[in-house]
Amino acid sequence: MDSFDIFKKLSVGAKFKKPEKCVSNLENDKCSAKQIKIKAVGDNVPNALATFDMMKNMYSLSPLLMDNLMKSGYTVPTPIQTQSIPIMLQKRQIFACAPTGSGKTAAFLVPIIHHLSKPMNKGFRALIVSPTRELAKQTLRECTRLCEGIGLRPHTFTKINKDKEKFNPKLAQKFDILIATPNRLVFLLEQEPPAVELTNIEWLVIDESDKLFETGIRGFRDQLAIIYKACGPNTKRAMFSATYTVEVAKWSKKNLDGLIAVTVGNRNTAVTTIEQDLVFVGNEEGKLIAMRDLVKKGLSPPVLIFLQSKERAKELFSELIYDGINVDVIHADRTQQQRDNTVKAFREGKIWVLICTELMGRGIDFKGVNLVVNYDFPSSAISYIHRIGRTGRAGRPGKAVTFFTNDDKPMLRSIATVMKDSGCPVPNYMLEMKKLHKNTRRKMEKQSIARDEIRAKPHRYKRPNITDKTHSTTTQSKSVSNEDQEKSAKLKVKKNLVSIQPKKDLVSNNLIQSVQQEKKRKLNGEKDSKIKKKIKKK
Numbered sequence: 001m002d003s004f005d006i007f008k009k010l011s012v013g014a015k016f017k018k019p020e021k022c023v024s025n026l027e028n029d030k031c032s033a034k035q036i037k038i039k040a041v042g043d044n045v046p047n048a049l050a051t052f053d054m055m056k057n058m059y060s061l062s063p064l065l066m067d068n069l070m071k072s073g074y075t076v077p078t079p080i081q082t083q084s085i086p087i088m089l090q091k092r093q094i095f096a097c098a099p100t101g102s103g104k105t106a107a108f109l110v111p112i113i114h115h116l117s118k119p120m121n122k123g124f125r126a127l128i129v130s131p132t133r134e135l136a137k138q139t140l141r142e143c144t145r146l147c148e149g150i151g152l153r154p155h156t157f158t159k160i161n162k163d164k165e166k167f168n169p170k171l172a173q174k175f176d177i178l179i180a181t182p183n184r185l186v187f188l189l190e191q192e193p194p195a196v197e198l199t200n201i202e203w204l205v206i207d208e209s210d211k212l213f214e215t216g217i218r219g220f221r222d223q224l225a226i227i228y229k230a231c232g233p234n235t236k237r238a239m240f241s242a243t244y245t246v247e248v249a250k251w252s253k254k255n256l257d258g259l260i261a262v263t264v265g266n267r268n269t270a271v272t273t274i275e276q277d278l279v280f281v282g283n284e285e286g287k288l289i290a291m292r293d294l295v296k297k298g299l300s301p302p303v304l305i306f307l308q309s310k311e312r313a314k315e316l317f318s319e320l321i322y323d324g325i326n327v328d329v330i331h332a333d334r335t336q337q338q339r340d341n342t343v344k345a346f347r348e349g350k351i352w353v354l355i356c357t358e359l360m361g362r363g364i365d366f367k368g369v370n371l372v373v374n375y376d377f378p379s380s381a382i383s384y385i386h387r388i389g390r391t392g393r394a395g396r397p398g399k400a401v402t403f404f405t406n407d408d409k410p411m412l413r414s415i416a417t418v419m420k421d422s423g424c425p426v427p428n429y430m431l432e433m434k435k436l437h438k439n440t441r442r443k444m445e446k447q448s449i450a451r452d453e454i455r456a457k458p459h460r461y462k463r464p465n466i467t468d469k470t471h472s473t474t475t476q477s478k479s480v481s482n483e484d485q486e487k488s489a490k491l492k493v494k495k496n497l498v499s500i501q502p503k504k505d506l507v508s509n510n511l512i513q514s515v516q517q518e519k520k521r522k523l524n525g526e527k528d529s530k531i532k533k534k535i536k537k538k
């Protein structure tokens with residue numbers, strides 16, 4: 001059996017055309033080695049193509065687009081790309097489900113760029129809807145990279161104050177692809193006259209489709225209905241997500257003519273390259289101790305820590321900032337500019353540990369995140385899959401640690417099941433726990449658990465008085481002199497910096513430089529005033 005036959009065998013349900021030339025080439029070998037399982041259901045499913053060259057030959061992809069793919073380091077299509085690109089190149093509507101970090105963004109961008117082919121001055125001809133502004137900006141970056149030299153002009157709205165938004169429809173003539181959040185788009189569509197024109201949209205992509213189909217008070221679903229209505233009747237639609245929900249599947253089947261549903265791997269499982277741990281921490285105090293324990297044992301930045309609310313994210317930030325960790329926090333209360341700066345600094349390796357909320361749970365592609373910590377237990381298995389999917393992307397290894405307390409036990413079974421399905425060992429008792437009724441589970445998913453404030457107990461960990469000049473991050477007794485406190489603080493900072501020393505091959509030079517700068521700064525005793533300022537700002 002040659003490599004292509006293996007690839008074919010592993011790709012259950014999809015139709016393949018055996019390539020003439022590339023049976024034994026490296027690209028097909030790579031595909032088969034990854035043990036791909038692709039399922040494509042629909043009438044006349046186009047053949048999955050194992051190389052970009054095959055796509056180029058069969059669909060005349062432009063040499064510029066091919067160059068841009070190579071420049072991005074995309075030498076072999078990922079499994080979702082092998083199947084969804086040909087489907088969209090044949091102008092078929094698609095509902096696609098593929099694991100986190102598996103290259104879904106390029107899977108829809110490549111065919112769209114091919115179809116639009118060149119600028120037309122007709123206004124927006126493709127629309128990509130993303131649930132968050134951070135994800136929209138990231139998609140814009142990838143789109144701009146893939147459009148280089150082709151002349152197509154992608155755009156996302158950047159104005160921060162909605163009242164001041166003066167998006168002139170005439171300006172839209174200069175752009176071809178719009179990437180937007182539903183909130184902003186609906187706001188513009190509801191102006192009198194509408195401030196954005198979507199009648200020329202040929203392709204509409206709903207990224208993170210299951211998120212955008214969630215119901216709520218003026219939920220995404222209502223906004224999507226307004227967006228659909230504003231697009232022309234001949235718009236082709238494509239739905240992409242890492243997780244599958246029956247609602248979206250049903251909706252797509254009913255509303256998308258000639259639909260092809262594509263699933264890569266098993267539905268709603270985590271990526272197998274992520275090592276997953278569940279840690280019982282007893283209570284809130286135990287979480288902080290466990291977190292500090294992780295730091296002590298040595299963290300390999302970049303690290304993402306998820307909390308259930310912005311209030312809790314701020315609280316944890318106020319604790320960890322004293323531990324000499326290069327940490328920052330991102331949540332919806334921060335200004336757009338602050339959020340952008342934080343994301344940029346984390347991407348550049350200037351921040352090692354980023355505390356965040358669900359806002360960063362979906363779609364965000366930070367290169368080489370080594371560890372995801374679920375400080376607060378995720379509210380659903382779907383949320384768990386997306387959160388931990390920020391690591392272990394594009395075939396890289398990653399690690400996820402999830403803390404749980406007695407309060408989290410009702411939801412433990414569903415997370416343990418995800419872990420087991422992705423090949424991680426889990427104690428049997430977790431899998432044997434009582435299964436929640438669907439309605440109870442849904443209710444619980446919508447409510448956040450009321451948790452105690454994140455704050456170290458005074459007898460165990462004395463929070464330093466931030467008005468003191470020489471605060472320490474260690475437990476202090478009243479009798480300890482200022483001099484001793486200062487020494488101890490410096491030692492602690494030094495120890496922490498050593499314990500979270502990053503691995504050279506995994507992080508940028510920037511990161512290493514900032515480790516050294518930080519070390520110097522901390523040891524020079526400049527820490528207090530900066531920390532105070534930082535906390536005030538957040």
Ligand SMILES: Nc1ncnc2c1ncn2[C@@H]1O[C@H](COP(=O)(O)OP(=O)(O)OP(=O)(O)O)[C@@H](O)[C@H]1O
Nearest residue numbers: 074076077078100101102103104105242363365394
């Ligand atoms: N063909 C390819 N070869 C190598 N790397 C790729 C390829 N396609 C995409 N990537 C890279 O894989 C990473 C993940 O891609 P992307 O963000 O599109 O994943 P995703 O499937 O949308 O994930 P999520 O479900 O979390 O949104 C990115 O860093 C991207 O640059």
